[in-house]
Amino acid sequence: MEDRQKILESFPRDPDYIIEILHELQNRNPYNYLTPEDIKACAEYLGLPVSYVEGVASFYSMFSLKPRGRYVIRLCDSPPCHLVGSESLLEYLEKKLNIKVGETTEDKLFTLELTSCLGVCAVAPAMMINDEVYGNLTFEKIDKILEEKRGNL
Numbered sequence: 001m002e003d004r005q006k007i008l009e010s011f012p013r014d015p016d017y018i019i020e021i022l023h024e025l026q027n028r029n030p031y032n033y034l035t036p037e038d039i040k041a042c043a044e045y046l047g048l049p050v051s052y053v054e055g056v057a058s059f060y061s062m063f064s065l066k067p068r069g070r071y072v073i074r075l076c077d078s079p080p081c082h083l084v085g086s087e088s089l090l091e092y093l094e095k096k097l098n099i100k101v102g103e104t105t106e107d108k109l110f111t112l113e114l115t116s117c118l119g120v121c122a123v124a125p126a127m128m129i130n131d132e133v134y135g136n137l138t139f140e141k142i143d144k145i146l147e148e149k150r151g152n153l
C-alpha cells in the first residue's frame with residue numbers, strides 16, 4: 001500500500017523510531033491494528049528481523065495485531081483511578097456497549113480495553129479514546145462521549 005510506504009519514508013531508517021512508526025501505521029488503519037504486511041514492511045525498512053518487530057508490537061498494549069473497533073476505549077485501571085470509581089465505570093461501559101474488556105462491539109465501532117496510569121491522575125477517573133484523553137469521568141459524561149463518537153459517522 002502506497003500510504004504505508006509514505007509513512008515509513010517520513011521517518012529515518014533508525015530502529016529508535018520503531019514505536020513511532022508502528023504507531024503511525026496502526027493509526028492509518030480504520031480497524032486500529034497492525035497487519036502482517038505492516039510488520040513486514042516496518043522490519044524491512046528498519047533492517048530488523050520480522051520476529052523482533054512482532055515482539056515489540058505484542059509487548060506494548062497500545063498496539064494490536066488483531067482488528068479492533070474504530071474507537072479504542074482504554075479505561076485507566078491503576079489505583080488512583082480505582083479509588084475514585086473506575087470499577088463502576090468499567091461495569092457501566094461493559095453494560096452500555098454490551099461487551100467485555102478485550103472485545104469489540106458488533107458494529108465494529110468500539111473496543112474496550114484497560115490500561116495502566118495515563119498520567120492524568122489529577123482528573124481521575126480517566127480514559128483514552130484513540131489519542132484523546134477524557135478525565136473526571138461520570139456515567140453522564142461517558143454517555144455524552146459515546147453519543148458524540150457515534151454521531152461522528
Ligand code: FES
Pocket residue numbers: 076077078079080081116117118119120121124125126
Ligand atoms: S491512575 Fe488513572 S490516570 Fe493515573
